[in-house]
Amino acid sequence: MRPILLSGHERALTQVKFSKEGDFIFSVSKDHVVCAWYSANGERFGTYHGHQGALWTVDVNPTTTLLATGGADSTMRLWDVKTGKLLKTWDYLTSIKRVEFSEDGKQLLGVTEKRTGQLSNIYVYDIINDVDAEQTSEPSLHIVVDELPRVTVAGFSYLNKYIITGHEDGSIAQWDAKTGEMLNNVYSHEDGMLVSDLQWSADRTYFITSSKDKTAKLHDTNTLEVLKTYVADTPLNSAAITPDPQQYVILGGGQAAMDVTTTSARQGKFEARFYHKIFEEEVGRVRGHFGPLNYVAVDPTGKCYCSGGEDGYVRVHHFDPPYFDFKYEVERERERGKF
């Protein structure tokens, strides 16, 4: 496969997201600009201007009409995907580390950073899926995370039932998305190792978390039970689950940016790692970035994946036949009807 290199950013990428149909890629970086790309050929569709600080996070709603971003200028913004018009700005006291639309696109959550005496907050807004509508300024739910350490990642479960958060100390928490009550809290990653990413399976009944403890773990949404563990040899920044029928997870990471200059690309382990989702075994790697991979995202239709790196590039990879054909012997046997 020939990767397509998207070089619209001048600084390190922080997050990349696919639209639901996989035709668009949205990327944010520390250079204040949001870029939208066509995934098929790497053509840039446009840019969204307005943020005054580094951007940490981006998400698009299921209909690819609204785009939410959050960054170090302590604002969360809502954009019209088509025209690039800024529709709404929510102001906070600290920067926004994570935004995510719910499965149905009717709710949007934002996570503020714990800093300068401020606690981590989770804000949930009801969103009207209409670019001309006036969006609300009042959160429908506001959770102040005072008992747990800083929230790094968060997301909506299936049917907006729970909000799952990942924390600085490696713990995962489950909250009721209606009342804001904390339901469960588990320490699945090594103590003190930050949870760097949380991504959902297609039906949001399970999710994968990556951590600086060099592992990624598959969790059950209801019980927070660890279903699978994928062990890597480098701190992980991101983990993604490929949609069915392919059974992979893709992990991205690498040494921290500050250590990069002293190591070569190979030693730096700047590769996307493919693990078999069920057998927890590494099956391959994809090289290319000159810095750690800050985010990996998979096309919801399963045809490609992209990674955003510290080197300022987004690399889009359209999978080749071997990716689709690969199966373990037991999988083949099951297909032949032996089991």
Added chain:
Amino acid sequence: MAAVQNPPGRTDWAEESEPDLATAIPPPQITKNKDGTETIVTVFINEDGKRVKRTQRIKKTIVKKKENPRVAERKSWPKMGQETGREMGPRPDTTTLGENIIFKPVIGFKSGQQQEKAPEEDKKAEALKKMQIKCRICSGDHFTTKCPFKDTMAPEGEAAQPADMDAVTGGEAAGGLGAGGGGYVPPHLRKGGAATGERMGGGKFERDDLATLRVTNVSEFAEEGDLREMFARFGHVTRVFLAKDRETQKAKGFAFVSYADRSDAQVACERMDGYGFGHLILRVEFAKKST
């Protein structure tokens, strides 16, 4: 929607500028060819201000594809932001193609095994290619063990060696494996072994290296007989060796000619150097001892 431009094999899309400098630019002419292609002739002024006539042959292929209507609608959206007003299609400043990556999932993948193996093998093959095989006996491009002269001619420097070795080993205790303090001595160098382990045919038939000529730039159609005929004019030729390719049986381009007498060789060397043979000019020199 896909219009394939310039099918491979057509290179005539840019033609010489015309000498007449008419200011009017005619509109592009489109003619339909019989084979379903279209020929478009455009005349325009290029960056250097020259009039350029461009002939393009275009074959249009219609590829039908089902697409999600929402995706199709998004494809036609006008660009915005920094891309406002730009044409469809990726731009080279933001979008480039990377190098091809072979990604093939394998069971039991180990880091550094799968992807590193290939380049390493390449390196080995390359090193082999680069490494010039040089015979230590005749300086030909074959291994010393395959040298046709290996029975008759010792590698350089070896003639002097046995004498030295004898002197060294002579002082040592007789025979015995690892006898004395001198460590392991190979059997043929041990005192007793020196008598029995005589080299087969050694010395006796050793070719007189001084009377051997190295002939290079030999035509690939040459035969040993031709060479013998040519070189026999100058004296008694004891041996002609023409290096041939094992597979094709064609001459590799060099040969060795040995004379019984060195003076004959000297004459032959002078006469035959620069002699036209076949379509090539021979180069003849005394066979050098390899270093």
